[in-house]
Amino acid sequence: MSSIRPWRDIDRRVSRQIMVGSVPVGGDAPISVQTMTNTPTEDAAATIAQIRRCEEAGADIVRVSCPTQEATAALREIVREARVPIVADIHFHYKRALEAADAGAACLRINPGNIGSAERVREVIAAARANGCAIRIGVNAGSLEKDLLEKYGEPCPEALVESALDHIRILEDHGFQDYKVAVKASDVFLAVAAYQQLAGAVDCPLHLGITEAGGLIGGTVKSALGLGNLLWAGIGDTIRVSLSAEPEEEVRVGYEILKSLGIRSRGVRVVSCPSCARQGFDVIRTVEKLEERLQHIKTPMSLSVLGCVVNGPGEARETDIGITGGGQGKHMVYLSGVTDHHVQDADMIDHIVRLVEAKAAEIEAAAATLEPALDAAE
Structure with missing residues (x-):
């Protein structure tokens, strides 16, 4: 594309x-x-x-x-x-x-x-x-x-x-x-x-x-x-x-x-499904908890939270971090659009919060490294 x-x-x-x-x-x-x-x-x-x-x-x-x-x-x-x-x-x-x-x-x-x-x-x-x-x-x-x-x-x-x-x-x-x-x-x-x-x-x-x-x-x-x-x-x-x-x-x-509208970006942009009978976890409550716990993140990034694998992989390809629901309480985590590892129900929210915080720190560190180089080039 x-x-x-x-x-x-x-x-x-x-x-x-x-x-x-x-x-x-x-x-x-x-x-x-x-x-x-x-x-x-x-x-x-x-x-x-x-x-x-x-x-x-x-x-x-x-x-x-x-x-x-x-x-x-x-x-x-x-x-x-x-x-x-x-x-x-x-x-x-x-x-x-x-x-x-x-x-x-x-x-x-x-x-x-x-x-x-x-x-x-x-x-x-x-x-x-x-x-x-x-x-x-x-x-x-x-x-x-x-x-x-x-x-x-x-x-x-x-x-x-x-x-x-x-x-x-x-x-x-x-x-x-x-x-x-x-x-x-x-x-x-x-x-x-x-x-x-x-x-x-x-x-x-x-x-x-x-x-x-x-x-x-x-x-x-x-x-x-x-x-x-x-x-x-x-x-x-x-x-x-x-x-x-x-x-x-x-x-x-x-x-x-x-x-x-893609005009300004601040914090985590959450892409999530409305949930249905296919969901592998409680999408609505999960998104509520994640939005509350990620309010302190100011670095622009995207997170997809999809209850099943119908649209989940496609949405995850477009986001920094993604999760899709699976069977037996075991869900797939995507990093930069690529399948990376599984996480269990009980650990999911804490795990996603840690991933987002780590990604924010990575982005901020990269920006801090790039800024002096740009200043020197000018």
Whole structure:
């Protein structure tokens, strides 16, 4: 089989690049994964602890709400302790934006048209510029401006895009270019159509999200449909999966969406069957336990877990490590697509975890050896 697979190609939309703290967004930068804390920001210790869990899950950027002066006061400590850039979520009070920028926020989530007079807008833009702070314009179908609702009668793609362009114009009029834009909706069709229209109208980075998507299962499905369609079309530079679940779960789902499209890879990609009467072991429980025990693996690799030999060998040929169910509680283990040895039921999960950990160490060691050679060649 040819290694060239044109049907997998994604022709990514060309956008200009901005920096959100140390993370490049747009251009040819990797699509970043974001989430948002749900602790009271005023409780710096609790917020930092939650950010740490998000970092461990792989978050590139984390957003925190800053509705009060106490919140922006705590933000300074939060920014200092976080290992990833922090976005301050601001809605209407321009002073919170000024305080957040001074406290070290890497980005302000704010709609400049919603914060009052032209003088206030100028102050916020000046604070962002002085502190090297980006701005994220966040248009949401649930909070569209009254005049746009009157004009269009209801939230629609045209209304979301017009709102975004109005806010963009304000920043552009002040010569501010370090911004990204989101046009979110809880309706998948509405959000996708709005992003498609906006993508053709601007060159700034786009932050993708299906807002208020729902719980872990329902929200994951909606987000995968909406974000997956856009990403497959090459639209999107950073994503947030909005779930009624802990923020680290949003990060994990975000990576699963990116992994499924071959856009980014982090940790173990599990290929597993839905199980049937042919299974030689309890596939469902095995996958549950393996996913839980392998969360600490950050090195990209693949693992196939198949209950029988019908599809098992074929899937194992495409993965780093594989296992297929056999008779009498004895199962075949594949390494790099080749049959290697058997393992018994009682030892299977511990054995696979050890194999994955060893493979991760091998990959990391090879990368560490290769890096100095590449640096020397340059």
